[in-house]
């Protein structure tokens with residue numbers, strides 16, 4: 001399987017609820033190379049966390065519909081839960097969104113780590129804790145944190161502890177879901193840089209870094225994938241996505257980011273009018289069409305995923321004709 | 331153009347100490363010796379890490395908690411001395427807050443219209459046609475009244491609910507609006523719309539806004555003045571451009587180094603540690619002992635030492 005550690009093809013996973021299907025992951029295709037950090041961005045509710053859950057847990061009502069996921073040779077969508085469990089932490093590891101909130105205030109950090117390790121069938125002997133201490137040192141935490149309670153640690157420190165445990169078995173693929181969102185800017189920088197360091201040190205193989213904050217992805221991601229309302233919008237090398245976005249949504253997203261040096265008084269940034277569609281029983285067509293300034297009749301049909309350049313793909317009927325200069329209106 | 335700025339509120343030497351525990355009480359100095367003026371129609375960003383005391387300052391101004399020391403002067407009057415029922419009501423009308431989680435402000439069991447009914451019931455707002463006034467205010471914040479009124483909170487998005495609260499503030503002709511981490515739960519594409527709206531409303535209606543955030547870029551984008559807080563202290567204060575161009579306090583400098591920006595990558599060779607700033611600030615204060623809070627240029631002051 002060449003040097004890709006992950007190959008995802010036409011993956012669909014829906015929430016099966018009483019009223020129908022919430023199509024939160026709908027036809028997602030991408031690959032991840034060894035050593036690569038892929039950033040995943042998109043509006044709240046577009047299906048980023050659902051994509052992560054599709055790989056890992058698929059708890060009800062989330063249901064796998066179709067498509068393939070090849071993780072270093074394992075067809076993980078076809079594996080039984082029992083089989084898959086053996087891959088957890090070793091081959092694939094997830095830092096869930098809101099993991100910070102999951103710390104129990106009455107447990108010592110040491111207990112928290114031990115419980116988590118045991119859940120994944122890892123022996124918590126001296127050797128294990130020696131490794132934990134080594135890794136804590138790597139993230140600039142003193143081993144004394146092991147004997148402290150979570151309320152004594154700041155959000156940034158807790159997030160470092162979480163990173164240490166999630167990567168303790170050197171997973172080939174790490175999914176980090178919004179690990180910087182609840183942190184102060186200083187901890188954001190530390191934690192994001194840490195993710196890149198873990199990759200450089202080959203403690204983790206590759207990573208998918210989920211966040212709604214494109215400016216953090218710009219710092220550490222090799223490539224960026226943009227999702228919109230459960231669909232794939234665009235994927236490409238970070239600089240390409242930022243400088244030559246091909247999808248109108250990507251462009252709008254980048255244009256709405258404030259930068260130091262731009263004040264309202266001097267230059268007004270523009271956002272995107274309207275809100276994303278509801279994903280319940282959503283039908284055909286480009287899901288961005290009601291907000292897209294370039295939409296045409298053709299956009300009532302779902303656009304195919306097309307190749308722009310090596311490693312750069314986009315789903316938009318008009319990407320060629322519009323070019324990357326998306327400033328003009330239709 | 332912008333001379334003779336009218337000061338609506340003046341915060342002077344504000345401090346708040348929280349006491350927790352009864353047997354062995356612990357004291358937290360959440361805010362200490364905070365002073366600044368709020369000018370009519372101006373936006374002030376209040377920036378700092380979590381726990382630095384931003385919300386505390388907001389709550390003190392909103393008269394939601396009692397201050398330990400200092401004074402807040404609103405239109406010439408010390409707000410601690412407002413005891414009269416009518417005056418208190420008037421204060422709560424003119425000085426309002428919108429908080430981080432808009433869902434918490436709405437009762438999920440009632441249609442969103444209730445937030446408007448409540449203000450019309452409680453205050454003499456002086457509109458001839460109440461329904462028309464609400465519709466106008468909703469149009470002002472880019473909401474379609476027909477698609478907003480009559481809905482339950484869960485049927486609207488976070489951004490829509492926040493716009494609804496801005497509309498309410500406009501109806502009440504608020505003088506000072508405290509927006510605490512207002513847009514932190516919104517997406518980049520939606521939040522810029524809410525921000526633009528906030529600035530427009532504020533210029534149009536002469537409403538002053540204290541915009542609490544930890545996002546430096548957003549603070550820069552919308553504010554005229556900035557306040558930087560660190561561990562309960564106001565460490566830098568003044569004209570937003572001046573602070574951003576000439577950040578002087580080590581904490582402010584660290585913030586600028588850490589903020590992620592498109593087009594500028596963090597230096598990978600630089601060892602960046604959030605813990606470092608604690609030492610840097612301590613050293614800075616030691617080197618400058620006795621100096622205190624100093625104006626280093628017009629409309630730009632820095633805390634050089636905490637003693």
Ligand SMILES: Nc1ncnc2c1ncn2[C@@H]1O[C@H](COP(=O)(O)OP(=O)(O)OP(=O)(O)O)[C@@H](O)[C@H]1O
Nearest residue numbers: 015022024043044045046047048049050051061279
């Ligand atoms: N248990 C569930 N049942 C039904 N629908 C769900 C469920 N969980 C999530 N959804 C819906 O699936 C969609 C995708 O949600 P998801 O949590 O993956 O978004 P996200 O991109 O991670 O958002 P955020 O940036 O807010 O974390 C949303 O429309 C959401 O309302």
Ligand SMILES: Nc1ncnc2c1ncn2[C@@H]1O[C@H](COP(=O)(O)OP(=O)(O)O)[C@@H](O)[C@H]1O
Nearest residue numbers: 348350358360379380381382383384385386387
């Ligand atoms: N009601 C309270 N009782 C005790 N301590 C409090 C209370 N509210 C805030 N604090 C403390 O005051 C400090 C400042 O908090 P806050 O104003 O909420 O900061 P910010 O809004 O900047 O995150 C923190 O140390 C916080 O724990």
Ligand code: SF4
Nearest residue numbers: 286289292299316317
């Ligand atoms: S397919 Fe049509 S509606 Fe969708 S992004 Fe492209 S132009 Fe816009």
Ligand SMILES: [Mg+2]
Nearest residue numbers: 048049050097
């Ligand atoms: Mg999520």
Ligand SMILES: [Mg+2]
Nearest residue numbers: 384385386510
């Ligand atoms: Mg706060």
